[in-house]
Amino acid sequence: MTIVFENVRKEFTVKDRSGKRQSSRFTALDGIDLEIADGEFVVLVGPSGCGKSTLLDLLGGLTQPTSGRILLDGTPVTGPGLDRGIVFQQYALLPWRTAQGNVEFGLEATGVPRRQRAARAREFLDLVGLTGFEDRHPHELSGGMRQRVAIARSLAYDPQVLLMDEPFAALDAQTRESLQDELLSVWQRTGKTVVFITHGIDEAVYLGQRVAVMTSRPGRIKRIVPVSLGSRTATDDLRSSPEFARHRHEIWSLLHDEVARAQQLEKEAAAV
Amino acid sequence: MSTTTTETPAEAVREALVVKAPEPTPVSTGRARRAGRLLLTVVTKSAAIAALLLLWESAPRLGLVDRTFLPPFSEVAEAWWGLAEDGQLADNTQASLVRSFSGFGIAVAVAVPLGLLIGWYRPVADLLGPLLEVFRNTAALALLPVFVLLLGIGETSKISIVVYACTWPILLNTISAVRNVDPTLLKLARSMDLSAPRLFQKVILPASVPVMFTGIRLAGAVSILVLVAAEMIGAKAGLGYLINASQYNFAIPQMYAGIITISAIGVAFNQLLVSVERRLSSWRVPTGA
Numbered sequence: 221m222t223i224v225f226e227n228v229r230k231e232f233t234v235k236d237r238s239g240k241r242q243s244s245r246f247t248a249l250d251g252i253d254l255e256i257a258d259g260e261f262v263v264l265v266g267p268s269g270c271g272k273s274t275l276l277d278l279l280g281g282l283t284q285p286t287s288g289r290i291l292l293d294g295t296p297v298t299g300p301g302l303d304r305g306i307v308f309q310q311y312a313l314l315p316w317r318t319a320q321g322n323v324e325f326g327l328e329a330t331g332v333p334r335r336q337r338a339a340r341a342r343e344f345l346d347l348v349g350l351t352g353f354e355d356r357h358p359h360e361l362s363g364g365m366r367q368r369v370a371i372a373r374s375l376a377y378d379p380q381v382l383l384m385d386e387p388f389a390a391l392d393a394q395t396r397e398s399l400q401d402e403l404l405s406v407w408q409r410t411g412k413t414v415v416f417i418t419h420g421i422d423e424a425v426y427l428g429q430r431v432a433v434m435t436s437r438p439g440r441i442k443r444i445v446p447v448s449l450g451s452r453t454a455t456d457d458l459r460s461s462p463e464f465a466r467h468r469h470e471i472w473s474l475l476h477d478e479v480a481r482a483q484q485l486e487k488e489a490a491a492v
Numbered sequence: 493m494s495t496t497t498t499e500t501p502a503e504a505v506r507e508a509l510v511v512k513a514p515e516p517t518p519v520s521t522g523r524a525r526r527a528g529r530l531l532l533t534v535v536t537k538s539a540a541i542a543a544l545l546l547l548w549e550s551a552p553r554l555g556l557v558d559r560t561f562l563p564p565f566s567e568v569a570e571a572w573w574g575l576a577e578d579g580q581l582a583d584n585t586q587a588s589l590v591r592s593f594s595g596f597g598i599a600v601a602v603a604v605p606l607g608l609l610i611g612w613y614r615p616v617a618d619l620l621g622p623l624l625e626v627f628r629n630t631a632a633l634a635l636l637p638v639f640v641l642l643l644g645i646g647e648t649s650k651i652s653i654v655v656y657a658c659t660w661p662i663l664l665n666t667i668s669a670v671r672n673v674d675p676t677l678l679k680l681a682r683s684m685d686l687s688a689p690r691l692f693q694k695v696i697l698p699a700s701v702p703v704m705f706t707g708i709r710l711a712g713a714v715s716i717l718v719l720v721a722a723e724m725i726g727a728k729a730g731l732g733y734l735i736n737a738s739q740y741n742f743a744i745p746q747m748y749a750g751i752i753t754i755s756a757i758g759v760a761f762n763q764l765l766v767s768v769e770r771r772l773s774s775w776r777v778p779t780g781a
Contacts, residue, residue, distance in 0.1 A: 280683050300685045312680040316698045316775040325694070329684045357775050 221258055221293050221303065221380035221413050223279065228252040228288035230274055248274045250438035252288070261407055261414045263428030265421060265471065267482040271439030272417045276385050279415065280306050292381075302330050305374030309386040311366045313358040319345060319369045320354040326377040344372040347406060364395035371403070375410065382407075384416045388423065400426055421475065425449075425467045426459065433474045436482035443474055563745050571745030572752065580734070585753060587729035588719060591647065595654025596715040600708060603659045607666025608692065608700070617667070628664065632657035632718050636725060645726040650719065657718040658711035665707025669700035702773040709765045716758050731757075 230249040248271040256262050264272050277283045278290060281300040290297045292304075305326070313322050323341035332340060345354055348368040358366055367387055374382060388396040404427065407414055418424055424431045431445045449463050458464060545565050552559035575581040610617050610624075636653055643649035673696055681695045723732025731754050738747035 282679065282682060300683050302685060304683075306680070306683045308676055308680065310676045312674075312676040314677065314695070314698070316701075316773075326684065328694070329686060329690075359775070 222291075223254075223256040223381065223413065223415070224289075224291040224294075225252045225254040226289045226291065228275075228278065228285045228290060230271070230278060230283070231286045247438040249278075249285075250440055252439070252441060254432060254441060254444075256413060256415065259411045259413055261404075261416065261427060261429045263416045263418060263424040263431045264434060265418055265424045265431060265475065266434030266439065267436045267475065267479045268419060269482060269486075270434045270436045270478070272419075272434060273385055275439070276306070276383050276415065276417055279381075280304055280383055302377055303379050304381045304383055305377065305379035307367075307370050307374050307382065307384045307387045309389050311358070311363075311370045313366055313369055313373075315358050318355050318357055319350060319361065319365075319372075322358070322369050323373045323376050326373045330377045332377075340376055341372075344376040345369070347375065347409075348372045348402065362395075363391050364399060367391065367399060368402075371406070375406065375412075379412070381413045381415065384414065386417055386419065389418070389420075396423070403427065421468055421471050422459065424471060425464055431467075431471055433471055434478075436478045437485055442478070445471055445474075561744065563748070567745045568748040568752065571743075572749035575734075575746060575749055581749075581753065584729055584731050584734045584750075585757070587727075587733075588716075588723065588731045589757070591650050591723075591730065592654060592715045592719045595651045595719070596658050596711060598651070598655045599658030599662060599711060599715075602655070603662035603707075603711075604666055604704065607663045607704070608670055608696070610663070611667040611670025611700075612692075612696065624660075624663070628660045632714075633721050636722060640726060650722045650727070653722050654715050654719050657714045661710035661714060662704070662707040665710075666700065666704045669703035670696055672703065673699045702769070702776055705765070705769040705772065709762065709769065712761050712765045713758060716754065716761065720754055 228249060229247070229251065232246045232248055234244055234246045252275065254262075264275065266272050274283070278285055279297065281297050281304070314325060317325065320338070320341050323344055324337045327337045327340055342351075342354060345351060348371055350365060350368055350372065353361065353365065356365075358369070361369065371387070388399055391399065400423065403414075416424075416427055418427075425447055428447050431447055433442045433445065434440065435442045445467065447467050449458060449461065449467075548562070548565040550564075551557050552562050552564045572581070610620055632653060635656065636649075639649040639653050639656075643652055677695055677699060678691075681691050686694070719730070720732035720735070723730035724736045727733040731750050735747050735750040735754075738744070738750060
């Protein structure tokens with residue numbers, strides 16, 4: 221599924237801090253133009269509060285753009301739909317359901333017959349390496365396992381696009397790396413289009429075919445950096461290769477000014 | 493391990509057992525130690541009650557209190573047995589339980605859906621909030637004369653007062669349960685384009701069960717409390733009536749027998765609700781207790 225952002229702008233109405241009735245407009249995103257090809261893995265990086273999550277909400281159909289359009293295979297987004305699956309940073313698992321039950325939750329929404337659900341859920345839990353944990357409740361699983369369940373749930377109902385909102389931010393470094401590898405292998409096997417949000421530069425370079433760097437307030441796309449790291453199947457440490465370092469530095473330089481500007485803006489906002 | 497179905501009651505129970513199971517001990521000393529621990533638990537949990545009964549038995553006998561007004565426990569137990577044998581106890585208990593349970597049941601049936609509605613639709617909450625606040629803070633028993641005036645002294649007024657008193661804890665807890673459903677779960681449901689009935693059935697209702705049940709348990713206690721008071725005012729049967737009538741007829745041991753029965757019913761009902769609650773919210777992260 222191809223995704224096209226056409227001059228997308230998103231404004232929010234915010235109440236004045238002093239408690240007066242007066243409300244002001246706040247521009248979260250402005251002039252977003254972005255094209256994502258079918259089956260592509262695109263990463264969005266930007267300083268905190270740059271509107272990354274807003275962008276994903278727009279794509280997920282949870283909010284509507286103030287102006288501009290978002291097209292999925294040429295059709296404008298009008299609301300949420302099961303052609304897009306969202307993976308949240310906080311997992312969003314139903315705590316009263318087992319791992320299996322959580323994966324089936326997505327299948328129930330798409331109307332998969334009851335008999336097929338169990339088999340399908342097991343298949344996708346197996347895909348994320350959770351065979352043997354089907355009957356565990358979320359509180360009996362580690363953070364990494366919970367996120368695997370959430371990914372399995374999103375994959376199971378077969379959306380064409382996977383929207384991932386800092387899915388690995390709450391995990392420890394080792395778990396994060398292994399989940400990154402697994403996500404890449406799942407992506408390669410399933411051929412989904414992936415839009416991945418992160419504030420980690422290493423994660424962006426490691427995962428993305430292209431990395432879109434965003435500016436802070438209002439969020440704009442500053443530059444799109446194509447990443448080519450050669451063969452990913454090479455067993456040596458990809459993160460220490462010179463290409464990786466070059467890309468990393470390029471994105472770091474692009475982000476550096478933005479982070480400084482974002483901090484300045486925050487200070488000004490706090491001083492008011 | 494069976495993987496054919498999920499979330500059967502049996503599994504919920506097993507989950508509860510898995511969570512609560514004590515850490516394994518070596519086989520050789522394990523059994524003896526476990527038996528010892530169990531004995532210790534039983535002793536600890538019954539010590540205070542045993543002490544109370546001992547005091548109750550000995551204080552009148554030693555002349556510390558007037559035994560006409562506080563007969564020794566053994567006499568009360570004897571009176572209880574007498575009441576149980578001639579069927580008075582069963583009749584009165586039945587009368588009370590029917591009223592209590594019908595009132596409680598109606599309150600659950602009304603307050604849970606109403607609470608879900610008020611909790612979910614903010615305009616409804618804004619509209620009804622102040623009214624709820626007024627009613628909640630009006631003691632149910634203060635309204636008993638009103639109920640009697642409007643509905644007479646028959647069963648209707650008694651069941652109504654129980655319904656009224658039970659409604660508030662359930663309603664308020666249900667409202668707060670719905671309000672506090674994890675927003676990321678709601679966002680998830682929205683991203684999956686769930687219909688409103690599905691959203692309620694699959695997300696809001698199960699997420700609200702634990703907090704809702706706190707209210708239901710409170711209501712269980714309230715149902716017996718209020719009923720007994722109501723029966724003391726105008727009734728021809730029921731445990732409240734038994735206690736009151738015994739006092740008038742100066743059958744003091746019988747009066748205490750009635751009181752003990754009420755305590756026992758209260759404890760049993762609460763235990764029942766606690767075990768249902770455990771079963772329904774076994775998925776909750778065990779927090780300390």
